[in-house]
Amino acid sequence: xxxIEQNSEALNIQEGKTATLTCNYTNYSPAYLQWYxxxxxxxxxxxxxxxxxxKEKRKERLKVTFDTTLKQSLFHITAAQPADSATYLCALQGxxxxxxxxxxxxLQVIP
Amino acid sequence: DGGITQSPKYLFRKEGQNVTLSxxxxxNHDAMYWYxxxxxxxxxxxYYSQIVNDFQKGDIAEGYxxxxxKKESFPLTVTSAQKNPTAFYLCxxxxxxxTNTGELFFGEGSRLTxx
Numbered sequence: 001x002x003x004i005e006q007n008s009e010a011l012n013i014q015e016g017k018t019a020t021l022t023c024n025y026t027n028y029s030p031a032y033l034q035w036y037x038x039x040x041x042x043x044x045x046x047x048x049x050x051x052x053x054x055k056e057k058r059k060e061r062l063k064v065t066f067d068t069t070l071k072q073s074l075f076h077i078t079a080a081q082p083a084d085s086a087t088y089l090c091a092l093q094g095x096x097x098x099x100x101x102x103x104x105x106x107l108q109v110i111p
Numbered sequence: 112d113g114g115i116t117q118s119p120k121y122l123f124r125k126e127g128q129n130v131t132l133s134x135x136x137x138x139n140h141d142a143m144y145w146y147x148x149x150x151x152x153x154x155x156x157x158y159y160s161q162i163v164n165d166f167q168k169g170d171i172a173e174g175y176x177x178x179x180x181k182k183e184s185f186p187l188t189v190t191s192a193q194k195n196p197t198a199f200y201l202c203x204x205x206x207x208x209x210t211n212t213g214e215l216f217f218g219e220g221s222r223l224t225x226x
Contacts, residue, residue: 042219103152
């Protein structure tokens with residue numbers, strides 16, 4: 001069965017450092033991979049989308065890589081700030097509309 | 112403002128009762144989704160609809176029902192057959208994946224508690 005793995009343990013980093021979150025998947029050939037941010041009690045907010053034929057995507061302090069051979073995506077936040085503290089969700093989408101989410105990784109940026 | 116509106120935000124239900132959660136969008140999106148989120152867990156797909164009058168079961172559809180009679184609306188009914196309905200329910204919409212955008216826009220969620 002399809003499986004998406006994110007480090008379910010919280011990630012704590014110092015302010016100003018780079019946070020790196022990992023998303024691994026099995027039994028899936030996604031056309032798109034997406035990253036979302038979710039704050040407690042709120043709906044997720046879309047951050048970045050990367051297609052299967054793209055290696056890297058950047059948006060301001062965010063960078064996403066997508067390795068279809070390793071079946072892995074890395075999500076980087078450079079110069080992390082306390083306001084970046086949230087849960088970050090990885091989501092996979094095939095050629096149809098179905099979108100499947102990972103469990104998310106909770107990021108805590110310490111001042 | 113364009114967006115997705117879910118109601119009610121909080122809902123309490125007695126065991127054995129059906130309850131319907133509302134989801135309305137004015138983004139002119141074709142696709143709509145319902146997810147369930149439990150504490151410490153990710154989002155699990157209940158149902159999704161790619162177009163009006165059509166919908167597909169997600170990974171945990173048992174005990175739930177939906178309808179898609181209008182493009183703007185995708186209500187979810189939690190039936191008495193759902194064994195553990197207490198959860199945070201999230202509705203989302205998106206443009207068709209063929210337009211190469213695909214990102215989901217979420218509502219603020221409905222928190223259902225069964226007493």
